[in-house]
Amino acid sequence: MQKNFGSLDRREAVKMLLADRGDLLVISGLGSSSYDLFDAGENAGNFYLWGAMGGAAMVGLGLALAQPKRPVAVVTGDGEQLMGLGSLLTVAAKKPGNLSIVVLDNGHFGETGMQQSHSGLGARLEVIAGGAGFHSVTEIGDLESIAAFRRKMRNFDGPHFARIHISSDHVPRALPPRDGVFLKNRFREHLGFAVT
Amino acid sequence: MAVSTADDVTSRDWPLDIYHSLKTAGVSQLCYVPDAGHSRLIQLSHADRDIKTTVLTTEEEGVALAAGAWLGGDRAVLLMQSSGVGNCINMLSLLASCRLPFLTFVTMRGEWAEFNPWQIPMGKATQQALEIMGVTVFRLEKPDDAAELASAAASLAFDSDQQIAVLISQRMIGRKKWTETK
Numbered sequence: 001m002q003k004n005f006g007s008l009d010r011r012e013a014v015k016m017l018l019a020d021r022g023d024l025l026v027i028s029g030l031g032s033s034s035y036d037l038f039d040a041g042e043n044a045g046n047f048y049l050w051g052a053m054g055g056a057a058m059v060g061l062g063l064a065l066a067q068p069k070r071p072v073a074v075v076t077g078d079g080e081q082l083m084g085l086g087s088l089l090t091v092a093a094k095k096p097g098n099l100s101i102v103v104l105d106n107g108h109f110g111e112t113g114m115q116q117s118h119s120g121l122g123a124r125l126e127v128i129a130g131g132a133g134f135h136s137v138t139e140i141g142d143l144e145s146i147a148a149f150r151r152k153m154r155n156f157d158g159p160h161f162a163r164i165h166i167s168s169d170h171v172p173r174a175l176p177p178r179d180g181v182f183l184k185n186r187f188r189e190h191l192g193f194a195v196t
Numbered sequence: 197m198a199v200s201t202a203d204d205v206t207s208r209d210w211p212l213d214i215y216h217s218l219k220t221a222g223v224s225q226l227c228y229v230p231d232a233g234h235s236r237l238i239q240l241s242h243a244d245r246d247i248k249t250t251v252l253t254t255e256e257e258g259v260a261l262a263a264g265a266w267l268g269g270d271r272a273v274l275l276m277q278s279s280g281v282g283n284c285i286n287m288l289s290l291l292a293s294c295r296l297p298f299l300t301f302v303t304m305r306g307e308w309a310e311f312n313p314w315q316i317p318m319g320k321a322t323q324q325a326l327e328i329m330g331v332t333v334f335r336l337e338k339p340d341d342a343a344e345l346a347s348a349a350a351s352l353a354f355d356s357d358q359q360i361a362v363l364i365s366q367r368m369i370g371r372k373k374w375t376e377t378k
Contacts, residue, residue, distance in 0.1 A: 027264070047267060052290040055260030059290075062264025062272060065225060065248045086253030087260075094250050180294030187267050 005107035005120055006141060006165030013164055014075060015040045016146040017102065017153075022071075024153065025063060029056035029076025031111045033104055037075055038176035044190035047183055048176040054083030057101050061091050064099035067191065071098050071154045078105040078119040085128060091159050092133030100153040100160040101129070106168040114168065129161035136160040210342035210368065211236035214301065217343050218273060221350035223299075224248060225265045225272035227258040233303035233369040234275045255280035256287035263296050271354050274300040278322040278363070279315065288329040291359045298331070298359040299350055308366035323363060331359040339368055 014036040018026070025045045028037040033056075034048040047063075049056055060074035081088075081103050091099065107120025119125055130137045138149055140162055149162050177183060185195045215237055218226075226241040227250040228234060241249045248270075252258050258274035265272035276284075281302060291298045305312075306319015318325075323333050332352065336345050345362060353360045 025268075049290075051293060052260055052263075052287055055256065055263075055287055055290065058257045058260035059264035059267070061250070062225065062261035062266075062270070063268040064264075065250070066265050066268025066270035084257070084260075087257050089253050090250065090257055180290075184267065184294045184296065188269070191267075191269060193269050 006105070006167055008141070008143065008164065008166045009169070009171070010036050010104055010106070010166040011039050011171055012143065013104065013146055013166055016143050017073075017075070017150055017164075019147075019150065021045075022154070025067065025070050025072045027056055027060045027063065027072070027074045029053075029074070029080035031077055031080060032171075033076045033080065034176055035171075035174045036104065039174035042176075044186050046176070047187050050178050050180070053080060054087070056080055057084055057087040057091055060099055060101065061087070061094060061096060064096040065094070068096070068098055071100070071156070072096075073100045073102055073153055075102045075104065077110070078103055078107065078117050078125065079109045079111075081125060082118055082123075085132075088129050088132040088134070088161070092129070095159060097156045097158050099158050100149075100162065102149075102162045102164060104166050105163050106166045108168045110168060124163075126161065126163040129163075134159060134161040138162040140164045208339040208342075209236070210339040212240065213339075213343035214346045215240045217346035217350060219244075221271065221347065221354060223271045223273050223350070225250070225261070225270045226275065227252055227261050227272065228275035229253075229255050229258070229277065229280050231275070231277040231303045232372075233277070233364065234301070237275060237301070255283045258300070259284050259287040259298065260290065262298050263290050263294065266296050271297070271350075272299075274298075276300065276302055278302050278304045278306060279318045281322045281325050281361075282318055285325060285329060288326075288331060288359065292330045295357050296359075297353040297357050299353040300331075300361045301346075301364060302361055303364045303369055304366040306366075309371045310366065311372060326361045329359075331361050334360065334362045335365065336362050336368065337365045
């Protein structure tokens with residue numbers, strides 16, 4: 001089994017991605033990506049998916065279309081994105097300038113026993129995103145490149161796609177709130193919508 | 197090559213009635229997997245600059261898109277054919293978990309004068325598939341009811357945080373017409 005798919009610590013990678021996040025809104029995909037987003041700092045502009053496997057990019061698209069003046073990032077894993085590959089075509093066809101899809105790729109299904117994923121077995125998600133129609137595609141293997149991509153996420157010239165190679169090493173659990181109604185109301189309140 | 201058309205339907209322009217009801221309800225996003233029965237409403241949506249219209253590769257994308265739209269303050273609707281309902285099952289749990297509004301219009305296959313036996317199983321299971329995931333189902337059988345039913349469904353969805361599906365009878369769409377072009 002290929003263990004060292006990437007060398008980046010996933011928690012450090014996401015912290016670097018979200019440093020000085022300003023008004024960035026973030027959707028995280030089911031699994032470790034939600035733990036990483038929470039660990040990087042609780043924020044009412046975070047929406048953690050605890051289900052909806054394969055749907056993170058589409059939740060991000062609906063949000064990005066509704067909030068065109070806010071930068072929106074989807075932070076998800078290779079397994080989650082692999083289950084919704086069609087959504088890359090849908091995002092690319094719609095071309096929301098404020099949306100970035102960031103895949104934390106460790107080449108494995110980390111939540112289910114570390115089986116190798118299609119990515120670990122050779123699929124190249126950044127090539128698939130390019131083929132789907134993304135004009136801005138980045139493959140990232142170090143923190144400096146994440147810092148550079150962080151600026152891109154705010155330039156409204158997207159949609160951007162980034163595949164970040166991360167290590168599959170174990171990190172401690174960091175569990176965000178799981179109540180979906182709470183997360184929804186907190187997020188909408190953050191955007192100025194009254195909870196009625 | 198055989199080409200089907202959806203032009204020969206009922207005399208009443210019921211897709212236009214649905215469109216007006218959705219506009220009145222404040223819908224600003226519409227997404228769809230194409231179906232001949234939805235072609236008129238899809239055209240109206242594309243022609244409307246105030247509606248962000250998104251074509252999907254598969255129906256469950258629309259469930260997730262509607263969730264994101266609501267998080268951002270938009271009201272979205274999903275158009276699909278009954279065969280796509282099965283694709284949505286797991287994604288519908290997102291709506292139940294977060295009590296998110298959802299409104300979908302489903303054109304039925306596999307019921308009235310169906311010519312393709314492969315459409316029957318999912319057509320027969322469509323209503324139950326939605327209901328086991330907590331979606332409330334209405335049936336639109338008569339063109340004259342379209343405006344009122346769409347309006348009531350939108351209120352239930354967006355004002356009462358319900359998940360609503362309106363199943364549009366295959367009888368309203370008419371028999372599938374086949375035109376030999378070669």
